[in-house]
Amino acid sequence: MDLVLQLLFTGIGIGAVYALVALGFVLIFRATNVVNFAQGEFSMVAAYLMVVCAVDLELPYWLSFIIALAGMAVIGVIFNLGVYYPLRHRTYLPVIIATIGASILMANGVLALYGPQPQVLPGWFETPGIQLGPVYLDSQYLLIIVVTIALVIFNYWFFEHTMIGKKLQATSQDKEMASLLGISVSTMIMITFIYSAVLGGLAGLLVAPILFVSIQMGSTIALKAFAATIIGGFGDVAGAIIGGLALGIIETFGAAYISVPYKDGFAFLVLVLFLVFRPQGIFGERVAEKA
Amino acid sequence: MSTSSENIDAVVITRPKPLLLRHAPYFIGAAIVVFLASSMQFDGYILNILMQATTFAIAVFGLSVVLGLCGQINLAQAAFFGFGAYAVGIGTTDYQLSYWLCLVAGCVMALIAGAVLGLSTLRLGGHYLAMVTISFQQIVTLVMINAIWLTKGPDGVSKIGRPSLFLSSQSYLAFCVAMLALVGYIVWHLPETRLGRAMRAVRDNELAAGVNGIDVFRTKVYAFAISAVLGGLGGGLFAGGFAYISPDQFSFAESIVFLTMSLLGGVASPIGSAIGTGLLILIPEWLRFLKSVPGLYLAIYGLSVILIIRFMPDGIWGFVTAAYDRMRSSKKVAVTSAPLQLKPAATGGDMVLEVTGLSKHFGGLKAVDEVDIAVRRGGVHALIGPNGSGKTTTLNVLSGLYNATSGKVVLDGTDVTTMPPHLRAAAGLGRTFQNIRLFRSMTALENVIIGAERPGNTLTGKGDEAALTERALAALTFVGLGPRAMELISSFSYGHQRLIEIARALAANPTLLLLDEPAAGLNSTEKLELHELLKRIAAQGLTILIIDHDMTLVSEAAQHITVLNFGRRIADGESMAVLRHPDVVSAYLGTD
Numbered sequence: 001m002d003l004v005l006q007l008l009f010t011g012i013g014i015g016a017v018y019a020l021v022a023l024g025f026v027l028i029f030r031a032t033n034v035v036n037f038a039q040g041e042f043s044m045v046a047a048y049l050m051v052v053c054a055v056d057l058e059l060p061y062w063l064s065f066i067i068a069l070a071g072m073a074v075i076g077v078i079f080n081l082g083v084y085y086p087l088r089h090r091t092y093l094p095v096i097i098a099t100i101g102a103s104i105l106m107a108n109g110v111l112a113l114y115g116p117q118p119q120v121l122p123g124w125f126e127t128p129g130i131q132l133g134p135v136y137l138d139s140q141y142l143l144i145i146v147v148t149i150a151l152v153i154f155n156y157w158f159f160e161h162t163m164i165g166k167k168l169q170a171t172s173q174d175k176e177m178a179s180l181l182g183i184s185v186s187t188m189i190m191i192t193f194i195y196s197a198v199l200g201g202l203a204g205l206l207v208a209p210i211l212f213v214s215i216q217m218g219s220t221i222a223l224k225a226f227a228a229t230i231i232g233g234f235g236d237v238a239g240a241i242i243g244g245l246a247l248g249i250i251e252t253f254g255a256a257y258i259s260v261p262y263k264d265g266f267a268f269l270v271l272v273l274f275l276v277f278r279p280q281g282i283f284g285e286r287v288a289e290k291a
Numbered sequence: 292m293s294t295s296s297e298n299i300d301a302v303v304i305t306r307p308k309p310l311l312l313r314h315a316p317y318f319i320g321a322a323i324v325v326f327l328a329s330s331m332q333f334d335g336y337i338l339n340i341l342m343q344a345t346t347f348a349i350a351v352f353g354l355s356v357v358l359g360l361c362g363q364i365n366l367a368q369a370a371f372f373g374f375g376a377y378a379v380g381i382g383t384t385d386y387q388l389s390y391w392l393c394l395v396a397g398c399v400m401a402l403i404a405g406a407v408l409g410l411s412t413l414r415l416g417g418h419y420l421a422m423v424t425i426s427f428q429q430i431v432t433l434v435m436i437n438a439i440w441l442t443k444g445p446d447g448v449s450k451i452g453r454p455s456l457f458l459s460s461q462s463y464l465a466f467c468v469a470m471l472a473l474v475g476y477i478v479w480h481l482p483e484t485r486l487g488r489a490m491r492a493v494r495d496n497e498l499a500a501g502v503n504g505i506d507v508f509r510t511k512v513y514a515f516a517i518s519a520v521l522g523g524l525g526g527g528l529f530a531g532g533f534a535y536i537s538p539d540q541f542s543f544a545e546s547i548v549f550l551t552m553s554l555l556g557g558v559a560s561p562i563g564s565a566i567g568t569g570l571l572i573l574i575p576e577w578l579r580f581l582k583s584v585p586g587l588y589l590a591i592y593g594l595s596v597i598l599i600i601r602f603m604p605d606g607i608w609g610f611v612t613a614a615y616d617r618m619r620s621s622k623k624v625a626v627t628s629a630p631l632q633l634k635p636a637a638t639g640g641d642m643v644l645e646v647t648g649l650s651k652h653f654g655g656l657k658a659v660d661e662v663d664i665a666v667r668r669g670g671v672h673a674l675i676g677p678n679g680s681g682k683t684t685t686l687n688v689l690s691g692l693y694n695a696t697s698g699k700v701v702l703d704g705t706d707v708t709t710m711p712p713h714l715r716a717a718a719g720l721g722r723t724f725q726n727i728r729l730f731r732s733m734t735a736l737e738n739v740i741i742g743a744e745r746p747g748n749t750l751t752g753k754g755d756e757a758a759l760t761e762r763a764l765a766a767l768t769f770v771g772l773g774p775r776a777m778e779l780i781s782s783f784s785y786g787h788q789r790l791i792e793i794a795r796a797l798a799a800n801p802t803l804l805l806l807d808e809p810a811a812g813l814n815s816t817e818k819l820e821l822h823e824l825l826k827r828i829a830a831q832g833l834t835i836l837i838i839d840h841d842m843t844l845v846s847e848a849a850q851h852i853t854v855l856n857f858g859r860r861i862a863d864g865e866s867m868a869v870l871r872h873p874d875v876v877s878a879y880l881g882t883d
Contacts, residue, residue, distance in 0.1 A: 029418075035418040035421070035422070037421065037422075082597070083597060086601050087600065090604075092416075092417055092418070093362060093417060094600045094604060096364070096417070097364070097550070097554070097600055098596065098597050098600045098601070100421070100547070101592075101593045101594070101595070101596025101597040101600065102593065102597060103593070104544075104547050104589055104590070104592060104593030104596065105594050105597065106593075107586075107589075107593075108586035108587070108589035108590035108593060109590040109593075110586070111585055111586025111589075111590070112584050112585065112586040112590055115585070116585055116586075215586070219425075219429075219543070223422070223425065223426055223429065226422045227422075230419065234418075261433070261437040262433060264429065264433060265430050265433055267426070268426040268427070268429070268430050271423065272423070275411050275412055275419065275423065276411050279414070279415050279419075
């Protein structure tokens with residue numbers, strides 16, 4: 001029982017990271033109808049920025065954190081202008097191929113610049129964690145969970161209670177109508193990319209002290225996050241979060257009780273089960289193209 | 292339309308010569324290349340490069356089928372390549388099996404994996420397929436590295452055997468080149484076969500493909516499975532050629548290399564695939580110094596993908612052919628075909644279409660609510676109503692694009708309520724769309740041939756190329772566009788594109804034709820021509836159910852009118868009586 005609680009805690013912590021990246025997926029998907037296959041690389045790039053600032057340049061942790069997130073905002077702008085925007089009038093296929101190209105470029109660009117050696121990033125807190133009854137609460141996992149909860153609340157407030165959030169929603173529902181109402185669609189899409197890049201970056205910064213900072217971390221996280229969005233229901237914000245948490249828990253238990261080397265395979269198995277038996281996910285409706 | 296007789300090329304659509312004769316030059320050329328590969332003395336380095344290029348090209352041909360022809364993405368081609376390679380590798384070493392058996396087993400394994408992956412994912416959107424193939428690729432890599440008892444893990448498999456017939460590297464290369472030529476031939480001619488046309492139709496417009504009788508899902512699964520098999524075949528040949536394989540040769544990065552090869556050369560054609568493969572194998576050899584920095588190569592590949600997609604979406608070969616097409620003006624076609632025949636089937640009773648209690652709800656919105664429609668055989672029946680009254684939704688439910696929430700649809704005596712669109716087309720339903728849905732990369736003729744290919748069409752004789760072409764030409768001539776049959780869709784005006792869509796539906800010889808606002812966007816001359824066309828269609832006994840806003844057209848063409856408002860039927864009966872009905876007048880003009 002103690003082990004179960006411990007695994008549950010760890011699973012929720014990892015799942016929260018998947019949920020954050022999945023949220024980035026969903027926001028871009030809703031704004032542009034395109035899945036951004038480079039979403040996971042945002043996490044990887046942010047983690048490397050953090051390593052450069054906090055470890056190599058020995059800047060204060062909080063300052064490095066801010067620099068890394070600001071860097072992600074810039075990357076969001078470049079990504080939109082270089083990858084999505086020129087192709088916005090094409091069908092989805094060229095766009096996803098371009099985002100896959102961008103993902104390869106980012107991962108291997110970092111590899112070429114920084115080398116293949118995985119890096120270690122210390123956690124935010126000096127205290128490694130606290131013992132709560134039978135469960136040991138690692139401070140970094142606690143941080144992840146707290147930040148994720150805060151972000152979900154912020155996300156809700158931002159989209160439901162601010163003008164800019166409502167404009168973003170209007171854009172994602174009907175671009176033509178939104179532009180007729182005087183909303184600048186290209187600005188809204190730009191904001192979405194910046195926000196998603198920062199979200200993905202934040203997830204990377206939070207998870208980096210738990211994992212090694214490596215070139216592969218982006219694609220691993222992206223696959224889990226995508227599986228999370230399908231499990232939750234494609235394009236659904238709540239679904240992405242629930243799906244991410246569920247996946248984190250499944251994976252942690254799978255690694256503990258079934259097999260460690262195939263840990264990354266469980267996400268795929270769950271994904272295929274959902275695709276076959278419930279492709280619309282837990283919350284989603286099946287989306288049909290309009291005739 | 293002015294068609295001066297001197298620029299009509301009288302021999303455009305000739306009877307095709309026997310296939311073997313037409314394609315003889317290809318086989319003679321291939322034989323010469325195979326002979327050269329077997330007889331020229333290469334040094335080991337050149338031999339290796341040729342071997343790699345040949346086997347990779349087969350896998351890239353697979354991508355040109357699934358991505359180029361069918362528009363579906365496959366990001367696991369290296370995994371399928373690995374299936375073939377490991378089957379040959381493990382089979383010929385650990386189990387001492389015959390090379391041929393292993394090669395076939397590898398292809399079959401790739402086929403099964405591809406089919407299962409396709410069957411579980413291809414009903415869903417393309418994003419799912421992209422992500423699932425990436426996941427699959429990662430899993431295969433995980434297994435190759437970790438299942439050491441089977442794959443020998445990261446050490447790889449060495450001392451892989453070759454068939455006794457082709458033991459020397461030179462003769463094995465010649466064998467691979469021969470296989471490449473064979474596969475190239477198949478992939479080259481696939482677009483002109485029924486399956487290939489279906490794939491292109493699915494790529495261009497899935498909805499239109501479905502209502503024209505193409506089983507969209509099955510077509511995609513076939514394309515995906517063919518791509519997987521070609522991946523497996525290439526991999527099996529690769530393993531024999533290099534005698535050593537290891538997991539990193541079949542990683543996601545390699546799938547991206549295959550994708551880049553395909554995109555660079557031109558995804559739509561095997562010639563493009565061959566060009567792309569050759570370039571991306573040769574260029575890294577010339578620029579070896581770049582390999583000293585890990586990651587730099589793939590970073591350049593990633594950047595190339597973005598740039599190719601943006602600036603040269605059809606690849607090198609697409610670029611060349613487009614320039615060639617611009618120089619060559621489209622030929623006019625001399626129309627000699629017999630006039631179009633329509634012989635609508637008549638197995639049911641007096642009513643061609645009986646719709647009872649049909650409802651379609653979207654969440655709480657009752658877009659169509661308990662509607663009854665009965666369409667009498669041989670007449671023109673109009674479905675009218677104000678904007679948002681549920682007309683187009685009704686048509687979409689009738690043609691199977693939406694599932695009915697409740698109710699029953701009987702077409703010519705057959706209950707089609709739960710059938711998918713392509714089976715309804717096979718049962719005799721034809722339709723056009725309000726927003727024209729043609730296959731944009733094809734000629735007018737090819738569009739209409741797809742219509743003529745409808746399963747259950749009894750008017751295309753043996754269903755061979757000649758009969759289909761004749762039927763399609765007759766349909767295009769019927770709508771007045773016969774001489775322009777060989778032109779691409781983009782060169783036609785909006786009004787003419789509508790006519791092509793109608794011709795596509797007519798070529799299928801439907802039992803019932805659904806026309807969704809055919810007059811929308813037409814000018815007054817074109818509307819008059821459309822009216823004439825409708826009369827000529829009706830004169831041949833084909834039943835028409837038409838939606839339109841043009842009251843003149845509706846009142847003159849239709850004998851019977853059904854009126855919808857807010858998803859409900861508010862009037863039904865003989866045209867003039869319905870149009871004078873007070874409810875109809877108030878629905879259109881409002882009440883005072």
